[in-house]
Amino acid sequence: MAKNAPLPKPTAAELDLLQTIWPLGTATVKQAHEAMQKKRPDLTYATVLRLMQIMHGKGLLIRDESQRSHVYAPAHAQDSLRTGLLKELIHKAFAGSGKELVMAALRGHVTKKEREEIQKFLHGDEP
Structure with a gap:
């Protein structure tokens, strides 16, 4: 390929x-x-x-x-394939906006525990 x-x-x-x-x-x-x-x-x-x-x-x-x-x-690493699919989804469904994808995901698709993990990540507390 x-x-x-x-x-x-x-x-x-x-x-x-x-x-x-x-x-x-x-x-x-x-x-x-x-x-x-x-x-x-x-x-x-x-x-x-x-x-x-x-x-x-x-x-x-x-x-x-x-x-x-x-x-x-x-044939492709999990991260590589996921990244490609995510790029396509962002382009097609969210007019190229990663922020819109994240906002849509956070609206009702994230548990309280996951939300806490995201907060830690955003504050640099997570590797």
Whole structure:
């Protein structure tokens, strides 16, 4: 993938699977399926397999085919993909204003504990 190429945009299901694979680092389809079943017991192995194949084709996952069971890994770091998605969201939904995004998030989407952590961060008390 070219250095300046835009990051692929995962669907909600693909992002959910990435959220499962990022902490694992790498996973076979079986491992990903087992981890996903904790949240979604209805999810079939075939669905996870197909989703991972699609994600590999889109450049969201890389695949090591040297073993009998293919091992998949995220093609992009979690922070990198999140940053790209956030930039797009700010541009599309908030007319490019990071402040508007933060204000919208703070209106009803933050717990009291999270609000306290944000306050500490803004006052430089948090690394």
